[in-house]
Amino acid sequence: MGFNISAKLSLIYNRIIEMGAFLGGVLLLFMMLSVTLEVGLRYFLGRPTSWVVEICGYILLYIPFLVAAWVLRREKHVKMDLVLGMLSPKAQS
Numbered sequence: 001m002g003f004n005i006s007a008k009l010s011l012i013y014n015r016i017i018e019m020g021a022f023l024g025g026v027l028l029l030f031m032m033l034s035v036t037l038e039v040g041l042r043y044f045l046g047r048p049t050s051w052v053v054e055i056c057g058y059i060l061l062y063i064p065f066l067v068a069a070w071v072l073r074r075e076k077h078v079k080m081d082l083v084l085g086m087l088s089p090k091a092q093s
Contacts, residue, residue, distance in 0.1 A: 021070035024063045031059045 034052045042048040071077050084092055 017069045017073060020066040024066035024070075027059045027063055027066070031056050 035056060038049055038052040068077075
């Protein structure tokens with residue numbers, strides 16, 4: 001039988017994680033461009049937008065949740081290993 005449910009679910013889960021990371025990147029790019037637009041409109045034309053600050057606040061809330069699983073899967077998250085680095089190799093294990 002060529003159908004493995006565990007492999008299929010793992011593939012779906014990995015795709016969801018990749019989509020979350022991609023969406024987080026798109027949101028970050030949108031936020032960078034919209035803040036640049038806001039600064040330009042405010043200082044050069046004297047006409048600020050009313051939505052950029054509020055939308056960017058929501059984006060800043062959701063980006064960490066979208067990319068956390070992706071970062072954790074690659075083990076690129078911040079680790080507190082100050083004490084661990086001071087121990088001997090035997091104590092570390």
